[in-house]
Amino acid sequence: xxxxxxxxxxxxxxxxxxxxxxxxxxxxxxxxxxxxxxxxxxxxxxxxxxxxxxxxxxxxxxxxxxxxxxxxxxxxxxxxxxxxxxxxxxxx
Amino acid sequence: xxxxxxxxxxxxxxxxxxxxxxxxxxxxxxxxxxxxxxxxxxxxxxxxxxxxxxxxxxxxxxxxxxxxxxxxxxxxxxxxxxxxxxxxxxxxxxxxxxxxxxxxxxxxxxxxxxxxxxxxxxxxxxxxxxxxxxxxxxxxxxxxxxxxxxxxxxxxxxxxxxxxxxxxxxxxxxxxxxxxxxxxxxxxxxxxxxxxxxxxxxxxxxxxxxxxxxxxxxxxxxxxxxxxxxxxxxxxxxxxxxxx
Numbered sequence: 001x002x003x004x005x006x007x008x009x010x011x012x013x014x015x016x017x018x019x020x021x022x023x024x025x026x027x028x029x030x031x032x033x034x035x036x037x038x039x040x041x042x043x044x045x046x047x048x049x050x051x052x053x054x055x056x057x058x059x060x061x062x063x064x065x066x067x068x069x070x071x072x073x074x075x076x077x078x079x080x081x082x083x084x085x086x087x088x089x090x091x092x
Numbered sequence: 093x094x095x096x097x098x099x100x101x102x103x104x105x106x107x108x109x110x111x112x113x114x115x116x117x118x119x120x121x122x123x124x125x126x127x128x129x130x131x132x133x134x135x136x137x138x139x140x141x142x143x144x145x146x147x148x149x150x151x152x153x154x155x156x157x158x159x160x161x162x163x164x165x166x167x168x169x170x171x172x173x174x175x176x177x178x179x180x181x182x183x184x185x186x187x188x189x190x191x192x193x194x195x196x197x198x199x200x201x202x203x204x205x206x207x208x209x210x211x212x213x214x215x216x217x218x219x220x221x222x223x224x225x226x227x228x229x230x231x232x233x234x235x236x237x238x239x240x241x242x243x244x245x246x247x248x249x250x251x252x253x254x255x256x257x258x259x260x261x262x263x264x265x266x267x268x269x270x271x272x273x274x275x276x277x278x279x280x281x282x283x284x285x286x287x288x289x290x291x292x293x294x295x296x297x298x299x300x301x302x303x304x305x306x307x308x309x310x311x312x313x314x315x316x317x318x319x320x321x322x323x324x325x326x327x328x329x330x331x332x333x334x335x336x
Contacts, residue, residue: 008314009245010272018316048272059270061310067324068265068310084323086312088270089245090225091277092132092218092284 001027003077005037006084014045030064030075031056033083048087061086094120098190102144115300120146122299125212127200127228128152129180131163131284132242132291133218137180138166139292140216141188148184151196151208152177163281200224205231214238214295217262218288220277222270226334229254229262233335238298242291246278247316249287251306253294256335259307260325263334283315 005020012018028036034056038046051057062069063084069075077083094113099106102116124145126137129152137148156164156171156179164176171179177195184193196208200219209215209231217228217239225241232239232254239254241262254261290311297305310323328335 008312009248010274013246018314058267061265061323063323066321068326070326086250086310086323088222088266088273089243089248089250089277090220090222090270090273091244091246091279092128092130092220092242 001025001077001079003033003080004082006082008084009087009089011045011048011085011087014042014048024077028077029073030062030069030077030083031072033077034072049085059088061088093117098144101188101190105143110302111300115302116144118300119144119296122213123147123149123211124214124216124295125149125151125209126216127208127219127224129164129166129176130160130218130220131165131279131281132244132288133216134164134166134180134288135285136216136218136242136288136292137184138187139289140295141184141191143292143296144188145191147192147194149194149196149208149212150177150180151198151200152180153197153199163279163284165281165285200227202227209235209237212237214240214299216291216295217241218243218291220275222266222273225262226269230334232256233261238295240291240295240298242287244277244279244284244287247280247283247314249283249290249313249315251287251291251294251311251313252309253298253305253307255298255307257328260328261332261335264329264332265310265325267329267332286315287313 001024007015038049126133129150156167156176166180166183175197177197181193181195205227215232217225233256241252297303312321
Protein backbone atom coordinates (compact mmCIF):
# COMPACT_ATOMS: atom_id res chain seq x y z
CA UNK A 1 0.00 0.00 0.00
CA UNK A 2 1.31 3.43 -0.93
CA UNK A 3 0.30 6.76 0.57
CA UNK A 4 1.37 10.34 -0.03
CA UNK A 5 2.21 12.48 3.00
CA UNK A 6 1.72 16.19 2.43
CA UNK A 7 3.64 18.23 4.99
CA UNK A 8 2.49 21.83 5.42
CA UNK A 9 3.47 24.91 7.43
CA UNK A 10 6.09 24.52 10.11
CA UNK A 11 6.17 20.73 9.74
CA UNK A 12 7.30 21.10 6.12
CA UNK A 13 10.03 23.44 7.31
CA UNK A 14 11.18 20.92 9.94
CA UNK A 15 10.96 17.91 7.61
CA UNK A 16 12.68 19.81 4.81
CA UNK A 17 10.20 18.72 2.15
CA UNK A 18 6.52 19.00 1.38
CA UNK A 19 5.74 15.62 -0.11
CA UNK A 20 6.79 12.11 0.71
CA UNK A 21 5.57 8.79 -0.65
CA UNK A 22 5.53 5.90 1.82
CA UNK A 23 4.79 2.21 1.35
CA UNK A 24 3.38 -0.18 3.93
CA UNK A 25 3.01 -3.95 3.70
CA UNK A 26 -0.07 -4.19 5.93
CA UNK A 27 -3.24 -2.15 6.38
CA UNK A 28 -2.96 0.44 9.12
CA UNK A 29 -5.00 3.04 10.96
CA UNK A 30 -4.29 6.74 11.03
CA UNK A 31 -2.84 6.55 14.54
CA UNK A 32 -0.50 3.77 13.43
CA UNK A 33 0.58 5.85 10.47
CA UNK A 34 1.26 8.86 12.72
CA UNK A 35 3.28 6.66 15.07
CA UNK A 36 5.29 5.33 12.12
CA UNK A 37 5.95 8.89 10.96
CA UNK A 38 6.96 9.95 14.43
CA UNK A 39 9.38 7.05 14.90
CA UNK A 40 11.33 7.93 11.78
CA UNK A 41 11.22 11.71 12.33
CA UNK A 42 13.32 14.13 14.35
CA UNK A 43 12.10 15.13 17.80
CA UNK A 44 11.07 18.51 16.43
CA UNK A 45 8.83 16.91 13.81
CA UNK A 46 7.47 14.38 16.29
CA UNK A 47 6.57 17.25 18.64
CA UNK A 48 4.22 18.61 16.02
CA UNK A 49 2.37 15.29 15.90
CA UNK A 50 2.30 14.08 19.51
CA UNK A 51 2.23 15.98 22.77
CA UNK A 52 4.43 15.14 25.76
CA UNK A 53 2.12 12.36 27.03
CA UNK A 54 2.08 10.65 23.63
CA UNK A 55 -1.39 11.76 22.54
CA UNK A 56 -1.87 13.15 19.03
CA UNK A 57 -1.91 16.94 19.17
CA UNK A 58 -5.45 18.23 18.80
CA UNK A 59 -4.10 21.43 17.27
CA UNK A 60 -2.72 19.49 14.30
CA UNK A 61 -5.31 19.45 11.54
CA UNK A 62 -5.19 16.26 9.51
CA UNK A 63 -6.96 15.75 6.20
CA UNK A 64 -7.22 12.62 4.11
CA UNK A 65 -7.97 13.35 0.47
CA UNK A 66 -8.88 16.93 1.49
CA UNK A 67 -11.37 15.92 4.22
CA UNK A 68 -10.68 16.60 7.90
CA UNK A 69 -10.28 13.52 10.09
CA UNK A 70 -10.33 13.45 13.90
CA UNK A 71 -10.95 9.77 14.60
CA UNK A 72 -7.33 8.67 14.48
CA UNK A 73 -7.95 5.28 16.11
CA UNK A 74 -10.62 4.00 13.74
CA UNK A 75 -9.73 5.61 10.45
CA UNK A 76 -8.26 3.02 8.14
CA UNK A 77 -5.73 4.30 5.64
CA UNK A 78 -6.58 3.46 2.05
CA UNK A 79 -4.18 2.78 -0.79
CA UNK A 80 -3.19 5.84 -2.82
CA UNK A 81 -4.68 8.34 -0.39
CA UNK A 82 -3.12 11.74 0.34
CA UNK A 83 -2.67 12.60 4.00
CA UNK A 84 -2.10 16.27 4.76
CA UNK A 85 -0.58 17.37 8.05
CA UNK A 86 -1.58 20.99 8.65
CA UNK A 87 -0.15 22.58 11.79
CA UNK A 88 -1.86 25.78 12.92
CA UNK A 89 -0.64 28.99 11.28
CA UNK A 90 -1.36 32.56 12.34
CA UNK A 91 0.87 34.78 10.24
CA UNK A 92 -0.67 38.07 9.27
CA UNK B 93 -29.80 54.64 -1.20
CA UNK B 94 -26.65 54.88 -3.25
CA UNK B 95 -25.60 58.39 -4.26
CA UNK B 96 -24.88 59.17 -7.90
CA UNK B 97 -21.19 59.37 -7.01
CA UNK B 98 -21.33 55.90 -5.42
CA UNK B 99 -23.15 54.46 -8.43
CA UNK B 100 -20.35 55.78 -10.62
CA UNK B 101 -17.55 54.66 -8.30
CA UNK B 102 -18.87 51.11 -8.08
CA UNK B 103 -20.32 50.86 -11.60
CA UNK B 104 -17.82 48.22 -12.75
CA UNK B 105 -18.63 45.88 -9.86
CA UNK B 106 -22.37 46.53 -10.22
CA UNK B 107 -21.98 44.80 -13.59
CA UNK B 108 -20.93 41.55 -11.88
CA UNK B 109 -23.80 39.06 -12.31
CA UNK B 110 -25.61 38.63 -9.01
CA UNK B 111 -24.06 41.76 -7.50
CA UNK B 112 -26.34 44.75 -7.90
CA UNK B 113 -27.39 47.88 -6.06
CA UNK B 114 -29.02 45.93 -3.22
CA UNK B 115 -25.72 44.09 -2.56
CA UNK B 116 -23.80 47.37 -2.79
CA UNK B 117 -26.17 48.86 -0.23
CA UNK B 118 -25.56 45.94 2.11
CA UNK B 119 -21.84 46.68 1.90
CA UNK B 120 -22.46 50.39 2.45
CA UNK B 121 -24.48 49.63 5.56
CA UNK B 122 -21.94 47.14 6.96
CA UNK B 123 -19.17 47.59 9.49
CA UNK B 124 -16.09 45.43 9.30
CA UNK B 125 -13.41 44.99 11.96
CA UNK B 126 -9.96 44.23 10.58
CA UNK B 127 -7.29 43.28 13.04
CA UNK B 128 -4.45 43.85 12.47
CA UNK B 129 -3.48 46.06 9.48
CA UNK B 130 -0.10 44.56 8.59
CA UNK B 131 0.81 42.42 5.61
CA UNK B 132 -2.55 40.65 5.56
CA UNK B 133 -5.01 42.99 7.23
CA UNK B 134 -3.70 46.04 5.35
CA UNK B 135 -4.44 44.87 1.80
CA UNK B 136 -7.65 43.27 3.04
CA UNK B 137 -8.84 46.60 4.47
CA UNK B 138 -7.87 48.33 1.21
CA UNK B 139 -9.98 45.90 -0.83
CA UNK B 140 -12.95 46.32 1.48
CA UNK B 141 -12.58 50.08 1.08
CA UNK B 142 -12.41 49.70 -2.70
CA UNK B 143 -15.54 47.55 -2.66
CA UNK B 144 -17.41 50.21 -0.68
CA UNK B 145 -17.75 48.83 2.84
CA UNK B 146 -19.52 51.48 4.93
CA UNK B 147 -17.27 51.47 7.95
CA UNK B 148 -13.90 49.97 8.77
CA UNK B 149 -12.70 49.47 12.33
CA UNK B 150 -8.95 48.92 12.49
CA UNK B 151 -7.02 47.70 15.52
CA UNK B 152 -3.24 47.46 15.62
CA UNK B 153 -0.82 48.69 18.27
CA UNK B 154 2.59 50.19 17.74
CA UNK B 155 4.65 52.22 15.36
CA UNK B 156 5.77 51.25 11.88
CA UNK B 157 9.23 49.70 11.67
CA UNK B 158 11.48 49.57 8.63
CA UNK B 159 11.27 45.78 8.56
CA UNK B 160 7.47 46.01 8.18
CA UNK B 161 7.79 47.56 4.73
CA UNK B 162 8.11 44.35 2.70
CA UNK B 163 4.43 43.63 3.33
CA UNK B 164 2.53 46.40 5.15
CA UNK B 165 1.44 48.15 1.99
CA UNK B 166 -0.87 50.71 3.58
CA UNK B 167 2.32 52.29 4.96
CA UNK B 168 5.25 54.01 3.29
CA UNK B 169 8.84 54.73 4.27
CA UNK B 170 8.02 58.22 5.57
CA UNK B 171 5.64 56.58 8.05
CA UNK B 172 8.43 54.72 9.88
CA UNK B 173 8.20 55.54 13.58
CA UNK B 174 4.56 56.63 13.33
CA UNK B 175 1.53 54.68 14.60
CA UNK B 176 0.66 52.02 12.02
CA UNK B 177 -3.06 52.40 12.48
CA UNK B 178 -2.90 56.17 11.81
CA UNK B 179 -0.92 55.56 8.62
CA UNK B 180 -3.46 52.98 7.54
CA UNK B 181 -6.32 55.40 8.24
CA UNK B 182 -4.67 58.14 6.14
CA UNK B 183 -4.12 55.80 3.21
CA UNK B 184 -7.67 54.44 3.32
CA UNK B 185 -9.23 57.91 3.63
CA UNK B 186 -7.21 59.12 0.64
CA UNK B 187 -8.26 56.04 -1.31
CA UNK B 188 -11.98 56.20 -0.57
CA UNK B 189 -13.39 59.21 1.25
CA UNK B 190 -16.89 57.72 1.21
CA UNK B 191 -16.12 55.25 3.99
CA UNK B 192 -15.78 55.79 7.74
CA UNK B 193 -12.61 54.56 9.37
CA UNK B 194 -12.33 54.13 13.13
CA UNK B 195 -8.93 53.26 14.57
CA UNK B 196 -7.65 51.71 17.78
CA UNK B 197 -3.93 52.01 18.43
CA UNK B 198 -4.05 48.84 20.48
CA UNK B 199 -4.15 45.13 19.87
CA UNK B 200 -7.21 43.14 20.77
CA UNK B 201 -7.15 41.72 24.29
CA UNK B 202 -9.66 40.37 26.80
CA UNK B 203 -10.32 43.85 28.23
CA UNK B 204 -10.90 45.78 25.00
CA UNK B 205 -12.44 43.15 22.72
CA UNK B 206 -16.06 44.15 23.25
CA UNK B 207 -15.27 47.85 22.80
CA UNK B 208 -13.42 47.15 19.53
CA UNK B 209 -15.60 44.39 18.06
CA UNK B 210 -18.95 45.37 19.53
CA UNK B 211 -20.30 47.30 16.54
CA UNK B 212 -18.85 45.15 13.77
CA UNK B 213 -21.07 43.04 11.52
CA UNK B 214 -18.11 41.01 10.35
CA UNK B 215 -14.64 40.38 11.75
CA UNK B 216 -11.56 39.76 9.64
CA UNK B 217 -9.01 38.13 11.92
CA UNK B 218 -5.47 38.74 10.67
CA UNK B 219 -3.58 38.70 13.99
CA UNK B 220 -0.19 37.01 14.34
CA UNK B 221 -0.99 35.42 17.70
CA UNK B 222 -3.51 32.71 18.51
CA UNK B 223 -4.46 34.46 21.76
CA UNK B 224 -5.95 37.28 19.67
CA UNK B 225 -7.49 34.94 17.12
CA UNK B 226 -9.28 32.96 19.82
CA UNK B 227 -10.56 36.18 21.43
CA UNK B 228 -11.93 37.30 18.04
CA UNK B 229 -13.48 33.86 17.54
CA UNK B 230 -15.21 34.11 20.93
CA UNK B 231 -16.35 37.67 20.22
CA UNK B 232 -17.88 36.55 16.92
CA UNK B 233 -19.76 33.75 18.66
CA UNK B 234 -20.90 36.00 21.54
CA UNK B 235 -22.12 38.71 19.17
CA UNK B 236 -23.33 36.39 16.39
CA UNK B 237 -20.97 38.07 13.92
CA UNK B 238 -19.57 36.63 10.74
CA UNK B 239 -15.88 35.82 10.99
CA UNK B 240 -13.23 35.35 8.33
CA UNK B 241 -10.05 33.92 9.83
CA UNK B 242 -7.12 34.58 7.50
CA UNK B 243 -3.59 33.36 8.14
CA UNK B 244 -0.32 32.73 6.35
CA UNK B 245 3.08 31.18 6.85
CA UNK B 246 5.93 31.50 4.40
CA UNK B 247 4.54 30.55 0.95
CA UNK B 248 1.25 29.19 2.35
CA UNK B 249 -2.02 30.67 3.45
CA UNK B 250 -5.45 29.70 4.66
CA UNK B 251 -8.87 31.29 4.91
CA UNK B 252 -11.74 30.01 7.03
CA UNK B 253 -15.18 31.67 6.83
CA UNK B 254 -17.22 31.08 9.97
CA UNK B 255 -20.90 31.51 10.80
CA UNK B 256 -21.03 31.18 14.61
CA UNK B 257 -22.87 28.13 15.96
CA UNK B 258 -23.67 26.98 12.43
CA UNK B 259 -20.26 26.11 11.00
CA UNK B 260 -17.09 24.95 12.76
CA UNK B 261 -15.27 27.75 14.57
CA UNK B 262 -11.55 28.29 15.03
CA UNK B 263 -11.63 26.42 18.34
CA UNK B 264 -13.38 23.48 16.65
CA UNK B 265 -10.35 22.93 14.42
CA UNK B 266 -7.76 23.90 17.06
CA UNK B 267 -9.29 22.71 20.37
CA UNK B 268 -5.98 23.10 22.21
CA UNK B 269 -3.78 26.17 22.26
CA UNK B 270 -1.19 25.82 19.50
CA UNK B 271 1.98 25.98 21.56
CA UNK B 272 4.47 25.76 18.71
CA UNK B 273 3.40 28.80 16.72
CA UNK B 274 6.11 31.48 16.78
CA UNK B 275 5.46 35.21 16.65
CA UNK B 276 8.06 35.75 13.94
CA UNK B 277 7.22 33.94 10.73
CA UNK B 278 8.69 33.98 7.23
CA UNK B 279 6.66 36.17 4.89
CA UNK B 280 6.72 37.50 1.34
CA UNK B 281 4.27 40.39 1.17
CA UNK B 282 2.61 39.14 -2.00
CA UNK B 283 1.58 35.91 -0.26
CA UNK B 284 -0.04 37.84 2.58
CA UNK B 285 -1.77 40.08 0.06
CA UNK B 286 -3.08 37.09 -1.89
CA UNK B 287 -4.55 35.55 1.27
CA UNK B 288 -6.03 38.97 2.06
CA UNK B 289 -7.80 39.18 -1.29
CA UNK B 290 -9.39 35.75 -0.88
CA UNK B 291 -10.44 36.71 2.65
CA UNK B 292 -12.00 39.94 1.36
CA UNK B 293 -13.90 38.06 -1.36
CA UNK B 294 -15.21 35.49 1.11
CA UNK B 295 -16.30 38.29 3.44
CA UNK B 296 -18.12 40.18 0.68
CA UNK B 297 -19.86 36.99 -0.43
CA UNK B 298 -20.92 36.21 3.13
CA UNK B 299 -22.14 39.73 3.89
CA UNK B 300 -24.11 40.05 0.66
CA UNK B 301 -25.26 36.42 0.45
CA UNK B 302 -23.74 36.51 -2.98
CA UNK B 303 -22.28 33.57 -4.93
CA UNK B 304 -21.23 30.42 -3.08
CA UNK B 305 -19.39 30.92 0.19
CA UNK B 306 -16.79 28.46 1.47
CA UNK B 307 -18.49 27.93 4.86
CA UNK B 308 -17.46 24.64 6.43
CA UNK B 309 -14.29 24.59 4.36
CA UNK B 310 -10.73 25.63 4.98
CA UNK B 311 -9.29 27.24 1.85
CA UNK B 312 -5.59 26.35 1.64
CA UNK B 313 -3.17 28.04 -0.72
CA UNK B 314 0.37 26.93 -1.42
CA UNK B 315 2.06 29.50 -3.63
CA UNK B 316 5.22 27.40 -3.93
CA UNK B 317 3.21 25.08 -6.21
CA UNK B 318 0.26 27.42 -6.84
CA UNK B 319 -2.13 24.80 -5.53
CA UNK B 320 -5.45 25.97 -4.07
CA UNK B 321 -7.52 23.41 -2.21
CA UNK B 322 -10.57 23.39 -0.03
CA UNK B 323 -10.37 21.10 2.98
CA UNK B 324 -13.83 19.86 3.92
CA UNK B 325 -14.14 20.36 7.66
CA UNK B 326 -16.17 18.17 9.98
CA UNK B 327 -19.29 19.72 11.52
CA UNK B 328 -18.63 21.82 14.59
CA UNK B 329 -17.41 19.84 17.58
CA UNK B 330 -20.09 18.93 20.10
CA UNK B 331 -17.50 19.44 22.87
CA UNK B 332 -16.16 22.76 21.53
CA UNK B 333 -15.51 25.06 24.49
CA UNK B 334 -16.17 28.13 22.35
CA UNK B 335 -19.30 27.42 20.30
CA UNK B 336 -21.10 24.45 21.90
